[in-house]
Amino acid sequence: MLDPWTADAFDYDKLVKQFGIKDFEDELNKIDNPHRLMRRKVIFGQRDFDKITNLINSNKPFAVVSGMMPSGQMHIGHKMVVDQLKWYQDHGAKLSLPIADMEAYAARGISFEKGKELAVNEYLTNYIALGLDLTKDDVDVYLQSQNQVLKDLSFRASLKTNFSEMKAIYGFTNSTNLAHVNSPLMQVADILIPQVEENGGPINTVVPVGIDQDPHLRLTRDIANKLHDELGFLVPSSTYHRFLTGLTGAKMSSSKPKTAIFLNDETKDAVKKLKSAKTGGRESLQEQKEKGGQPDQCVIFEVLLYHLMDDDKELEKVKEECLNGTLLCGDCKNRTRQLLSEFMDDLHIKQEEANEIAQTLFD
Amino acid sequence: MLDPWTADAFDYDKLVKQFGIKDFEDELNKIDNPHRLMRRKVIFGQRDFDKITNLINSNKPFAVVSGMMPSGQMHIGHKMVVDQLKWYQDHGAKLSLPIADMEAYAARGISFEKGKELAVNEYLTNYIALGLDLTKDDVDVYLQSQNQVLKDLSFRASLKTNFSEMKAIYGFTNSTNLAHVNSPLMQVADILIPQVEENGGPINTVVPVGIDQDPHLRLTRDIANKLHDELGFLVPSSTYHRFLTGLTGAKMSSSKPKTAIFLNDETKDAVKKLKSAKTGGRESLQEQKEKGGQPDQCVIFEVLLYHLMDDDKELEKVKEECLNGTLLCGDCKNRTRQLLSEFMDDLHIKQEEANEIAQTLFD
Numbered sequence: 001m002l003d004p005w006t007a008d009a010f011d012y013d014k015l016v017k018q019f020g021i022k023d024f025e026d027e028l029n030k031i032d033n034p035h036r037l038m039r040r041k042v043i044f045g046q047r048d049f050d051k052i053t054n055l056i057n058s059n060k061p062f063a064v065v066s067g068m069m070p071s072g073q074m075h076i077g078h079k080m081v082v083d084q085l086k087w088y089q090d091h092g093a094k095l096s097l098p099i100a101d102m103e104a105y106a107a108r109g110i111s112f113e114k115g116k117e118l119a120v121n122e123y124l125t126n127y128i129a130l131g132l133d134l135t136k137d138d139v140d141v142y143l144q145s146q147n148q149v150l151k152d153l154s155f156r157a158s159l160k161t162n163f164s165e166m167k168a169i170y171g172f173t174n175s176t177n178l179a180h181v182n183s184p185l186m187q188v189a190d191i192l193i194p195q196v197e198e199n200g201g202p203i204n205t206v207v208p209v210g211i212d213q214d215p216h217l218r219l220t221r222d223i224a225n226k227l228h229d230e231l232g233f234l235v236p237s238s239t240y241h242r243f244l245t246g247l248t249g250a251k252m253s254s255s256k257p258k259t260a261i262f263l264n265d266e267t268k269d270a271v272k273k274l275k276s277a278k279t280g281g282r283e284s285l286q287e288q289k290e291k292g293g294q295p296d297q298c299v300i301f302e303v304l305l306y307h308l309m310d311d312d313k314e315l316e317k318v319k320e321e322c323l324n325g326t327l328l329c330g331d332c333k334n335r336t337r338q339l340l341s342e343f344m345d346d347l348h349i350k351q352e353e354a355n356e357i358a359q360t361l362f363d
Numbered sequence: 364m365l366d367p368w369t370a371d372a373f374d375y376d377k378l379v380k381q382f383g384i385k386d387f388e389d390e391l392n393k394i395d396n397p398h399r400l401m402r403r404k405v406i407f408g409q410r411d412f413d414k415i416t417n418l419i420n421s422n423k424p425f426a427v428v429s430g431m432m433p434s435g436q437m438h439i440g441h442k443m444v445v446d447q448l449k450w451y452q453d454h455g456a457k458l459s460l461p462i463a464d465m466e467a468y469a470a471r472g473i474s475f476e477k478g479k480e481l482a483v484n485e486y487l488t489n490y491i492a493l494g495l496d497l498t499k500d501d502v503d504v505y506l507q508s509q510n511q512v513l514k515d516l517s518f519r520a521s522l523k524t525n526f527s528e529m530k531a532i533y534g535f536t537n538s539t540n541l542a543h544v545n546s547p548l549m550q551v552a553d554i555l556i557p558q559v560e561e562n563g564g565p566i567n568t569v570v571p572v573g574i575d576q577d578p579h580l581r582l583t584r585d586i587a588n589k590l591h592d593e594l595g596f597l598v599p600s601s602t603y604h605r606f607l608t609g610l611t612g613a614k615m616s617s618s619k620p621k622t623a624i625f626l627n628d629e630t631k632d633a634v635k636k637l638k639s640a641k642t643g644g645r646e647s648l649q650e651q652k653e654k655g656g657q658p659d660q661c662v663i664f665e666v667l668l669y670h671l672m673d674d675d676k677e678l679e680k681v682k683e684e685c686l687n688g689t690l691l692c693g694d695c696k697n698r699t700r701q702l703l704s705e706f707m708d709d710l711h712i713k714q715e716e717a718n719e720i721a722q723t724l725f726d
Binding site: 102105106145148151152155158159160161162163164166167172173174175176177178179181182185 | 468469514526537545
């Protein structure tokens with residue numbers, strides 16, 4: 001059972017086989033200037049992405065949906081989604097960015113007021129600071145609780161599914177509260193809302209998610225099919241990315257501060273967290289020089305790969321020098337800390353202006 | 364299983380015992396000038412009605428909730444609810460009148476547009492023509508699909524129940540569509556909405572219903588209790604009325620025109636339907652004169668008792684003369700047809716002006 005509420009470690013290959021997700025590599029070669037996360041196979045899977053590739057390559061309209069749950073602090077793992085959104089925006093996509101305040105309330109008891117505040121000051125501020133333009137006409141940022149078209153669409157969706165399906169997809173039991181049982185219907189509506197008449201009608205849509213969110217895609221695909229005759233909906237495409245490992249080697253989580261660098265961390269605190277991060281280093285200096293390091297088990301290398309080193313050749317060099325034992329963990333960490341320090345300082349400057357813009361988005 | 368979607372014949376006494384509904388007679392003596400339907404035990408059961416009696420007798424505020432499902436024509440059986448509402452309005456109640464367009468859509472495929480049109484031209488028009496003042500400030504008529512406070516309240520309610528409870532109360536199965544599973548939550552919200560802060564906060568509420576609607580009351584009572592600490596809700600009171608038998612002796616139903624007199628029937632058609640109605644008459648005139656008629660099995664007598672004869676003494680006289688064989692079915696029917704004819708002519712005149720008012724209610 002793949003369940004978006006208790007996501008943990010994944011056997012990605014098995015998941016791909018079990019749920020019929022296709023390898024992203026099938027599409028990679030057809031894309032001009034693919035994003036770093038695509039090139040580096042952080043984005044490893046897809047459903048129906050060929051439709052999106054064709055639209056990008058022929059300069060035709062498409063939409064991207066990416067929800068945020070306002071329930072804590074944004075960490076560097078979340079940056080990955082924003083980077084993808086920026087890439088899509090640069091490639092002509094309309095963005096639809098739901099704020100899942102109803103889910104945050106149902107699942108975490110966060111009031112709508114608090115949810116909105118978190119969305120503006122934490123999420124939207126960082127989305128803008130990380131380079132997204134949320135003021136464009138073809139960007140739709142909304143609060144679920146305030147969106148009546150969404151609620152109506154969720155109602156339409158609820159006509160097309162039943163408890164059996166929800167149980168099979170999400171593992172709900174008879175004692176799961178009904179708000180929780182219903183919450184995926186809001187996400188289905190989030191994914192389909194770019195296609196409603198009010199928003200211009202059917203349009204190809206891609207949803208970039210972590211593998212734990214695939215249940216929502218499977219449900220949405222089923223319901224989009226069932227609503228095709230009535231509303232003309234096209235089945236959404238999706239991509240699947242791996243998760244950045246937590247700094248301690250465990251899952252990165254907002255609720256475990258030591259595992260994550262938060263985008264609001266002071267630069268000095270962020271850099272300090274890197275210092276104690278788990279690396280792929282050997283027991284002794286001697287051993288490391290002989291056998292080389294293990295970049296595929298190194299959180300530092302992952303942070304470079306996901307976020308801090310955009311040049312493939314430079315990253316390749318780090319990997320080589322690690323593998324052949326010439327680059328030692330201390331030096332590598334120091335350089336990474338320097339890169340992180342620059343990134344954080346720059347982000348903090350951008351956050352100030354970004355927050356002013358974010359404050360106006362719901363006016 | 365008592366199920367509001369397939370209501371049929373009821374063993375009222377058994378239902379009262381099984382579900383803990385109390386006899387209405389316990390309250391009857393405490394009420395000044397009880398309504399005809401109370402006096403004549405058409406309203407036979409209640410939950411917590413003592414609270415409402417006390418408020419009426421001490422001239423304190425209370426609310427009445429009564430929903431209408433815009434899915435067909437109003438018939439004379441529906442008049443019973445309006446008569447009760449009028450009595451409550453005359454006794455100082457605030458009225459809250461939801462139009463269940465979302466349920467009509469989920470259960471019968473009636474579009475919101477069509478639902479609104481039916482609500483205005485059929486239901487609200489007749490409500491007004493039958494004597495309700497819907498233009499008063501303390502009357503709240505709303506369409507479920509348009510009421511955001513309602514949807515939020517339904518969401519709050521969904522946090523407090525689960526599929527087990529819905530299954531136990533309504534007999535849903537795993538293959539029931541989720542819109543149907545959720546629809547009682549809208550009714551729970553309908554019943555509790557007079558108590559939200561936006562409407563003035565907690566207030567005692569009575570819901571006059573047919574016994575088939577008791578599942579909604581049981582669910583609402585449970586959820587009101589669970590929401591008490593957060594929202595201060597008071598558990599709603601309710602009353603239960605018997606159903607007027609259909610003219611053919613079967614259940615009166617909008618979908619079976621011969622069973623019902625519709626409020627929009629031409630007077631001549633309405634009167635014609637009465638002519639062939641099932642009576643409690645005997646096989647032969649001789650037998651009837653000897654044994655007397657059976658008013659308790661007579662649809663004509665029921666129509667007089669529920670609707671057309673307000674004077675208890677006059678009704679008592681009809682019963683006596685029927686029982687002792689002096690009033691024969693032909694004469695009795697003729698008089699009833701005369702009364703119905705007067706009622707329908709008068710209603711038709713009132714409907715015209717009422718429709719003009721009804722048209723303005725959603726402006």
